[in-house]
Amino acid sequence: PYTSNGPVVAVVGTLQRRKGQHHALDAFAQIAARCPDATLHFVGADDVDAAYVAELKDRAAAADVATRVVMHGHRDDYLRYLRHATVLVTSSEAEGVPRVVREAMALDVAVAGFALPGFADVLGSGACLVAAGDTAALGEAIARLLADPAARRALALQGRARFAERHSQAAYRLQIRGFAEAVAR
Numbered sequence: 001p002y003t004s005n006g007p008v009v010a011v012v013g014t015l016q017r018r019k020g021q022h023h024a025l026d027a028f029a030q031i032a033a034r035c036p037d038a039t040l041h042f043v044g045a046d047d048v049d050a051a052y053v054a055e056l057k058d059r060a061a062a063a064d065v066a067t068r069v070v071m072h073g074h075r076d077d078y079l080r081y082l083r084h085a086t087v088l089v090t091s092s093e094a095e096g097v098p099r100v101v102r103e104a105m106a107l108d109v110a111v112a113g114f115a116l117p118g119f120a121d122v123l124g125s126g127a128c129l130v131a132a133g134d135t136a137a138l139g140e141a142i143a144r145l146l147a148d149p150a151a152r153r154a155l156a157l158q159g160r161a162r163f164a165e166r167h168s169q170a171a172y173r174l175q176i177r178g179f180a181e182a183v184a185r
Helices: 021-031 050-062 078-083 099-106 119-123 135-147 149-166 169-184
Strands: 008-012 039-043 069-073 087-090 110-114 128-130
Touching: 008 021, 008 078, 021 039, 021 050, 021 135, 039 078, 050 069, 078 099, 087 099, 087 135, 099 110, 099 119, 099 149, 110 119, 110 135, 110 149, 119 128, 119 149, 128 135, 135 149
Parallel strands: 008 039, 008 087, 039 069, 087 110, 110 128
Antiparallel strands: none
């Protein structure tokens, strides 16, 4: 799905200010010189907040990374894009746990993002989380994952194991069965 040969930093979700994609863009711009082959890809509807999308494009141009930022728009096959990402970035400052995080875990994709309430519980040690709003730390987390394939793979495998243990259909069935048995007592 990607035309670049280098590492792919993906942000998956509708482009809108509340999702904080500008943080991901700013973090990428901060590390772009150190990761010259990396590209940043936004996969998600870009027709909800036209002013925000224009702002993202302006920020990319101002940071001199516009040629390395791709906006794919809405994709029905977004999971294919997610599966081929090197790192998934979540950069919202306030949100529940997005489904795409669990999907990344199931697809063996390393996750870097802001440590929001609930994220640590869902991800366990299967992600590289930094303080919400700390774009510099987010950039460093992304750079570390891009530079160290072994660490990135270990993180992805931890995420997959956590997904299987707590978020898969099999795990959900066991949780429901346990709940039903507890209620029946």
